[in-house]
Amino acid sequence: MELRQLEYFVAVAEEGGFGRAARRLNIVQSAVSQQIARLEREFGVLLLDRSTRHVRLTGAGERLLTEARLVLAATGRLRRIAGDIAAGSDGALRLGTLHAPGNRVYRALNELAAIAPHLQVRPRRLPPAERIAAVRSGEMDAALVRALRPSPGLEALEVWTDPLYVALPAEHPLAEQPGVRLEQLEHLALRLAARDANPPFHDLITEACRVAGIDPPAGPPFTTLQQTLAAIAADRPSWTVFYEVSALPAVHRVAIRPLIGATVTTSLAVAPGPPGPALRHLLEALHRTAASE
Structure with a gap:
């Protein structure tokens, strides 16, 4: 089963015919008919009654239309979330933390929440050497470390x-x-x-x-x-x-x-290379916090 087959099926059901569905989808009518026929063979049921002038849903088609809409809605949500993750406004950020003056880390995390409200930060406090090792191994995305120097497999972004x-x-x-x-x-x-x-x-x-x-x-x-x-x-x-x-x-x-x-x-210890969007948001939050003191 392909997602486009579900999209074609929903379009035919909502438009009431293959021709109107094809125009809505901006494809040829034969492609719509072929893909729905393949979907019916895979499911082992008829979804559409083609015996009248107007295409109608069968009983199986009525039942599966609801499920097809749910699948397409979930797929759309998945794509939106994936796009937000790629933009750094959603997802999870694994961060090694430390004690800092004046609740500085908490204030920085509040700044980050204002910049990227859906980005989930998973803070973890470890000794400095373990924080550095966790970034090198990929167990953490970044870690705050004092007096850090750049070294193989690690970059230090001053905050x-x-x-x-x-x-x-x-x-x-x-x-x-x-x-x-x-x-x-x-x-x-x-x-x-x-x-x-x-x-x-x-x-x-x-x-x-x-x-x-x-x-x-x-x-x-x-x-x-x-x-x-x-x-x-x-x-x-x-x-x-x-x-x-x-x-x-x-x-x-x-x-x-x-x-x-x-x-x-x-500094913020990160893997070598340009920081991704989530890390850029974190750096912005850290710099804002430092500038406000």
């Missing part, structure tokens, strides 16, 4: 930039300054997460230290911000670097100062 902060003991002389430079931290132990926990951010900080000409001694690894700040307050002098997720924390015996001359960029 926003945030400042970095240093946490160090409140009694340290640098705590008296409004901001701290990396070169001033050369002799203080650095608490940095292991590279496999967050490769992009680890590489960002180690490269920044190299450019600044310092190689600070390694302190205990960064675990969570809360645990690390508590350790800085209680243990031997050390420091860590972090980005704001919610409000900057206030911790007894810990000073938090801006890291002068250093920022962290959040």
Whole structure:
């Protein structure tokens, strides 16, 4: 069975004859007759009574006409949805997310809903390395990742930039300054997460230290911000670097100062090549959100 056969059948039923149906369909009458005859042979029933001057539906034809209209309506809807998906206004977008300041991700998703109301976003939060791997494998369409660099099988589309902060003991002389430079931290132990926990951010900080000409001694690894700040307050002098997720924390015996001359960029990790319509809508929403701050 072909969809055009159902279209011809419905046209004959509604027009009351093969000639009028052919004119409506802009094809020759013999093609309409041949295709409906093939449909009848496939179904094993007569759909039309051709014994009178006017073509009439048989009992089977009356019953199947309703179903044929439903099939054609469903096909039309399928085509419309497929067109909307191709335009990026419908479909599903699998997105790796992260914590961001001021509910930024939620606001971006609200912007996206205004741009493409029928586009379904399926957010998923994973560690940075797993987010990157999911985009490479095709498990995710895109992922927000901080400090991401382009690499084989991956592109980084920048969406926003945030400042970095240093946490160090409140009694340290640098705590008296409004901001701290990396070169001033050369002799203080650095608490940095292991590279496999967050490769992009680890590489960002180690490269920044190299450019600044310092190689600070390694302190205990960064675990969570809360645990690390508590350790800085209680243990031997050390420091860590972090980005704001919610409000900057206030911790007894810990000073938090801006890291002068250093920022962290959040990018949308995607597969190589021009982004499709849905990803373009997402990028527009992310940029709108960043511009509104």
